Amino acid sequence: MKSHHPLCIPAGEPDLQTPSETCPQRHFRRPRASRHYRSAPHRERRDAGRPTAPPPADLATMKPPPAPTAKPALPWISPLQYRSPARGAPPVPSPPPPVPSPPPPRYLHHPELARLIASSASPQRALDLFNATSSQRGFSHTPATFSALLVRLARARLPRAAAAVLRRAASAPCRFLEPQLLPLARLLPPDHALALLRLLPALLGRTRASHKALAVCLDRLVSSRGCRGVLDELLADLRDPRKKYLPRPNTCVYNILIKHYVKSGELETAFKMLDEMREYTCADVKPNLVTYSTLIGGLCRGGKMKDAFQLFEDMIEKDRIVPDQLLYNVIIDGFCRLGQVDKARAIFGFMRNNECEPNAFNYATLINGHCKEGDIEAARAVFEEMRSAGVEPDAVSYTALIGCLCRHGSVDEGINLVLEMKEKGCKADVVTYNLVIEGLCKDGRMVEAMDLLESMPLEGVQLNVASYRIVMNCLFSRGEMDKAVGLLGLMLGRGFVPHYAASNNLLIGLCDAGRVADATMALYGLADVGFMPEASCWERLVETVCRERKQRRSTEVLDVLIGVG
DNA sequence: TTAGGGTTAG
Numbered sequence: 001m002k003s004h005h006p007l008c009i010p011a012g013e014p015d016l017q018t019p020s021e022t023c024p025q026r027h028f029r030r031p032r033a034s035r036h037y038r039s040a041p042h043r044e045r046r047d048a049g050r051p052t053a054p055p056p057a058d059l060a061t062m063k064p065p066p067a068p069t070a071k072p073a074l075p076w077i078s079p080l081q082y083r084s085p086a087r088g089a090p091p092v093p094s095p096p097p098p099v100p101s102p103p104p105p106r107y108l109h110h111p112e113l114a115r116l117i118a119s120s121a122s123p124q125r126a127l128d129l130f131n132a133t134s135s136q137r138g139f140s141h142t143p144a145t146f147s148a149l150l151v152r153l154a155r156a157r158l159p160r161a162a163a164a165v166l167r168r169a170a171s172a173p174c175r176f177l178e179p180q181l182l183p184l185a186r187l188l189p190p191d192h193a194l195a196l197l198r199l200l201p202a203l204l205g206r207t208r209a210s211h212k213a214l215a216v217c218l219d220r221l222v223s224s225r226g227c228r229g230v231l232d233e234l235l236a237d238l239r240d241p242r243k244k245y246l247p248r249p250n251t252c253v254y255n256i257l258i259k260h261y262v263k264s265g266e267l268e269t270a271f272k273m274l275d276e277m278r279e280y281t282c283a284d285v286k287p288n289l290v291t292y293s294t295l296i297g298g299l300c301r302g303g304k305m306k307d308a309f310q311l312f313e314d315m316i317e318k319d320r321i322v323p324d325q326l327l328y329n330v331i332i333d334g335f336c337r338l339g340q341v342d343k344a345r346a347i348f349g350f351m352r353n354n355e356c357e358p359n360a361f362n363y364a365t366l367i368n369g370h371c372k373e374g375d376i377e378a379a380r381a382v383f384e385e386m387r388s389a390g391v392e393p394d395a396v397s398y399t400a401l402i403g404c405l406c407r408h409g410s411v412d413e414g415i416n417l418v419l420e421m422k423e424k425g426c427k428a429d430v431v432t433y434n435l436v437i438e439g440l441c442k443d444g445r446m447v448e449a450m451d452l453l454e455s456m457p458l459e460g461v462q463l464n465v466a467s468y469r470i471v472m473n474c475l476f477s478r479g480e481m482d483k484a485v486g487l488l489g490l491m492l493g494r495g496f497v498p499h500y501a502a503s504n505n506l507l508i509g510l511c512d513a514g515r516v517a518d519a520t521m522a523l524y525g526l527a528d529v530g531f532m533p534e535a536s537c538w539e540r541l542v543e544t545v546c547r548e549r550k551q552r553r554s555t556e557v558l559d560v561l562i563g564v565g
Numbered sequence: 566t567t568a569g570g571g572t573t574a575g
Contacts, residue, residue, distance in 0.1 A: 186566070215567035255568040293569040329570045364571050399572055434573040466574035473574080499575060 108133050110142050117148040123156035141172065147180035154187035162188060166199060175205040178213065185216045190224035193217035194234050201245050208247045211284075215252045222260040231260075250284040251277070255291050262298035270295060287319060293327045300334025308334060325351070325359045332362055336369030341378075344369050360391055364400040371404035379404040395421070399432045406439025414439055434467050441474035446483060449474070453490070465496045472498050476505055485510070485518050492525050504537040511544040519544065 108116070113133050120126040130149045133139055146169045153162040162184065169176070181203060185193050197217040200209045209217075221231040235257075237243040249257070254277050261270035274295060277287050292315040299308035308331065315321045328351050335344035344366055348358050363386040370379040383401045386393060398421050405414040414436055421428050433456055440449040449471050456463050468491045475484040484506055491498060498506065503526050510519035519541060523533070533541065 183566085210567090212567050219567070250567090252567050259568070288568090290569045295569095297569065324569095326570045333570070361570055368571065396571055403572060429572090431572045438573070464573080469574045501575080 104129065104132055104136075107136055110145055114144045114148040117145065117152055120152060123153050123158055123161070126152040127161075141174070143169075143174050143176040143180050146172070146174070147176065150181070150184055151187065154184050159188050159192050163192060163195065166196070166203075170199050170202050176203045178204060178210060182213055182216060185213070185220055190220045190227045191230045193220045193227075194230050197234070198245055208245055211247050211250045211253060214246060214249075215256060218253060219256045222256055222263070251286055251288055251291070254285065255288075255294060258291060258294050262294055267298055267302070270298060287315075289315075289321050289324060289327065292319075292321060293330055296327065297330045300330055301337070303334075303338055305331075305334055305338070323354075323356070325356060325362060328356065328358075329361050329365050332365045332369070336365060336372065339373065341366070341369040341373055341375075358389070358391070360386070360394045360397045363391060363393075364397040367397065367400040367404060371400065371407065374408055376404055376408050376410065393426070395426055395429055395432065398426060398428070399435065402432055403435040406435045407442070409443070411436065411439035411443050411445070428461070430461055430464050430467065433461055433463070434470060437467060438470050441471060444478070446471070446475065446478070446480060450483065450487065453487075457494075463494075468494075468496050469499055469502065472502055472506075476502060476509060479509070481506075481509055481513050481515065481518070485515075485522060488522055488525060492529060497526070497529050497531065500531075500534075503531055504534050507533060507537050508540050511540050514544075514548075516544055516548045 108129075113129065117126040117129055120129065126149055130141070130145065133145075134141065146165065150162050150165055150169070153159075153165060166184075178200075181196070181200065185196055188196065194217065197209050197213060200213055201207060218234060221227045221234060237246055238249065238253075238257075254273055258270045258273045261267070261273065274287060274291065277285050277291065280286070292311060296308045296311055296315075299305070299311065312323070312327075312331070316323065328347055332344045332347050335341070335347070348362065348366070351358055351362070363382055367379045367382050370376075370382060379401055383393065383397065386397060398417060402414040402417050405411070405417070418428050418432060418436060421432075433452065437449050437452055440446070440452070453463065453467060453471060456467075468487065472484060472487055472491070475481075475487060488498065488506065497503070507519050507523060507526075510516075510522060523541065
């Protein structure tokens with residue numbers, strides 16, 4: 001195939017010539033969202049763990065707070081400095097004009113081109129290479145070069161560009177192999193999964209998509225929030241015999257459907273799926289351990305332990321399926337959720353009698369059960385019991401005990417366990433640290449909590465939005481507005497937004513404290529990530545600003561809000 | 566990495 005028209009990036013996606021990662025203006029872009037917050041998960045992923053200036057702290061060095069003057073305040077990246085010159089900020093330089101990529105210095109063959117595209121420094125460079133090689137004499141793109149470009153664009157989070165290339169590929173006279181395209185289902189945003197699935201048969205030269213492709217795309221949609229519309233479309237296609245691009249569901253696809261109905265609380269529909277599966281006589285549709293575990297999990301989470309046991313027995317007696325540690329864990333967790341830790345513990349004996357040794361997950365679940373009951377002693381005992389049973393504690397079981405200790409006033413013991421994990425080469429993850437941060441906050445050790453927030457990215461731990469929200473909520477509830485405003489700057493700078501209610505509360509709290517300038521500043525920062533204050537908060541802001549006789553400020557606040565809408 | 570388990574925020 002000869003490419004006569006170079007591909008270009010569809011409008012609405014970031015200018016490929018401008019590397020947003022290094023552009024400070026991006027922290028406080030002009031808001032575009034019309035909702036409370038613009039959807040930000042990609043920003044969260046992009047900015048998670050970005051290192052900051054302060055030197056690393058170690059858990060072992062958690063000490064009383066340094067003198068306030070000894071440590072610089074958390075960075076507040078002023079939105080004003082990135083705003084229009086009318087507000088006194090220095091003018092923001094325009095991005096440099098696009099520089100055309102040089103043509104390949106020599107004739108590129110397919111394998112080398114695919115390698116160059118995959119390793120290209122920017123998606124623009126990849127696209128330029130793709131376009132430039134199209135005009136080489138006698139050259140046609142192959143599935144391998146298309147695939148390299150598609151993956152490169154998807155990794156650069158340019159879904160519309162990838163979709164455009166995909167449509168182009170569908171009209172090219174070449175046949176793809178599934179492994180060249182299926183990774184896109186995970187790289188592209190979930191709502192692109194259906195479009196990919198519909199194109200797959202044409203791209204692969206088949207009548208229908210494979211079970212694997214259907215399962216990957218369906219699971220992506222089921223596991224993602226905010227894709228209900230696309231998921232419903234796919235579910236309708238699955239029920240519609242005229243939709244020839246889909247295969248008839250197999251066990252795996254049924255299991256994903258059951259997971260979906262269980263997750264959305266539609267247990268009755270989930271059991272209808274089980275009945276449907278039982279009606280089949282073919283080998284590729286038959287309820288298995290995953291099917292039963294998913295359904296029993298749904299019953300256990302709903303507190304229906306009796307029904308769960310009935311199904312458990314049916315599974316063993318009628319279908320001759322042997323339960324594993326995972327299924328037992330679902331049941332242990334079910335009892336723990338109901339506060340029936342003694343029954344949860346009895347499952348351990350039952351497991352051993354049935355030649356199924358409890359694993360670290362099972363112990364972690366039981367530790368959490370004791371933790372919910374506030375019984376630290378019992379939780380410690382289970383941890384020791386696990387060790388004596390020869391089950392080496394892993395991050396999950398350590399985290400369970402650390403969480404228990406931190407929530408019940410023994411934060412220092414929890415911190416010692418984190419250090420023990422380090423010594424043993426067992427890596428504490430973001431959940432472990434969030435529990436320590438929460439414990440520190442509950443203890444009023446805010447400086448240590450904030451130190452941890454600042455230093456963890458440098459320690460190689462990717463903090464998530466919860467890490468910041470735990471501290472933000474605590475600072476707010478303690479009325480520590482200075483630190484809350486400082487943390488807001490740190491959060492936004494790293495691409496995380498506070499919870500909607502917390503944002504409103506912070507602004508109202510600043511108004512209550514008479515800190516109009518801080519409230520305005522915080523509003524600018526929040527508005528730039530798509531935040532729209534709720535009506536009562538907005539009223540409070542305007543009222544406070546007017547009371548302070550800062551008419552000009554009031555106009556500025558109005559400007560920000562108009563920008564949001 | 567075609568499907569099922571624990572922990573954080575809300």
